[in-house]
Amino acid sequence: MLLGIIILHLIYLFARTVAFDHPPVTTVFEILSVLAFSVAVAYAFIERRSKSKETGYFILNIAFFFQLGSSLFIKDLLEVPQILRSSWFGLHVASALLGYAAITISAVYGFLYLMLYHQIKASNFGVIYKKLPNLETLEKMNFTAVTMAFGLLTLAIIVGFIWLQKTFSDYSLSDPKLIGTFIVWAVYGIGILAKKTGELKGRKVMLLSVTGFVIAVFSMTVINMFFSGFHKFN
Numbered sequence: 764m765l766l767g768i769i770i771l772h773l774i775y776l777f778a779r780t781v782a783f784d785h786p787p788v789t790t791v792f793e794i795l796s797v798l799a800f801s802v803a804v805a806y807a808f809i810e811r812r813s814k815s816k817e818t819g820y821f822i823l824n825i826a827f828f829f830q831l832g833s834s835l836f837i838k839d840l841l842e843v844p845q846i847l848r849s850s851w852f853g854l855h856v857a858s859a860l861l862g863y864a865a866i867t868i869s870a871v872y873g874f875l876y877l878m879l880y881h882q883i884k885a886s887n888f889g890v891i892y893k894k895l896p897n898l899e900t901l902e903k904m905n906f907t908a909v910t911m912a913f914g915l916l917t918l919a920i921i922v923g924f925i926w927l928q929k930t931f932s933d934y935s936l937s938d939p940k941l942i943g944t945f946i947v948w949a950v951y952g953i954g955i956l957a958k959k960t961g962e963l964k965g966r967k968v969m970l971l972s973v974t975g976f977v978i979a980v981f982s983m984t985v986i987n988m989f990f991s992g993f994h995k996f997n
Contacts, residue, residue, distance in 0.1 A: 765807055765823070772800045772830075785843050786853030788860070792837040797857065799829035801864035805911060809868065813904045815896045821875065822868055851926035855919055859944075862915030863979055866947070869908035870976030873969035876901040880966060902965065905972055906958060912975075913951040920948065943982030950975045 776797065779787040787793040806822040846852065875895055882892050895901065954971045957963035963971065 765803065765819075769800070769803050769807060772796075772803065776800060780853070783839065783841065783843075785840075785848045786850075786856065788853065788856040789840055789843050789847050790838060792833045794856075794860065795829045796833035796837065797860050798864060799826040799833065801857075801861045802826040802829065802867065805861065805865045805868050805908065808911070809904050809907045812907050813896075813900060815900050815904065817894060817896050818872070818875065818901075818904065820894075821871055825867065825871070846930060849926065849930065851922060851929065855922040855926050858915050858922060859919035862912050862919055863983065865908045865912035865915060866951075866972075866976050866979050869905050869912060869972040872901055872905035872908060873972035873976075876905065876969045877966065877973075898965075902968065905969060906955075909951055909954060909958075909968075909972060909975075913948065913955055916944070916948045916951070920944065940982065943978070947975055947979045947982060950978060 776787050779793070788797055802822065803826045806819065806826070810816055810819065875891075876898060878891050879895050879898060879901065882889060883898070896904075950971065954963060954968065954975070958968055
């Protein structure tokens with residue numbers, strides 16, 4: 764069922780792209796739809812890798828409410844700046860949103876891990892304990908999400924630099940949004956390296972995931988709205 768919904772959602776996004784001649788990321792509510800798709804795709808990949816379906820309720824509710832908000836308030840823009848019709852722009856934003864979806868999922872797994880950890884420590888075997896997989900499985904699912912986030916953000920950064928040079932003559936590498944993205948990328952890169960070398964595991968990995976998520980949210984909201992330069996066009 765999930766795979767069928769993902770395919771239908773992909774067809775919908777492709778149809779919007781063809782109908783309006785621009786990637787479906789030019790308004791907040793188009794972006795919400797892409798985010799819903801991204802969360803579903805990232806979760807489906809993680810579920811397949813881990814063979815654990817117990818966390819679907821927690822993750823897919825996020826995708827549902829993102830799409831609900833999009834469906835209720837989306838507007839069709841026939842006229843958009845030519846800059847937003849670029850395929851490089853579409854690839855940059857799509858990979859970034861997929862990366863942020865993976866970051867969101869890693870944070871959810873981080874919260875679930877910490878909740879389950881404290882329940883076990885307190886010998887309180889309640890609903891969370893019965894609904895969730897064990898701590899080891901949650902840690903593996905979290906690390907899969909973190910790895911996805913890092914890889915997709917790397918792609919978004921590379922494509923973004925190519926697109927910047929083709930589009931803007933006055934861009935600056937000191938743009939606050941770029942710096943914020945690099946910080947998020949570095950946090951997850953350091954986390955992956957520390958995890959691989961055994962210097963970081965368990966609760967510390969989960970705390971890193973939650974910290975990275977908080978920085979990412981700050982970058983996408985406060986920095987993007989009030990401090991960024993050329994990123995403000997959308």
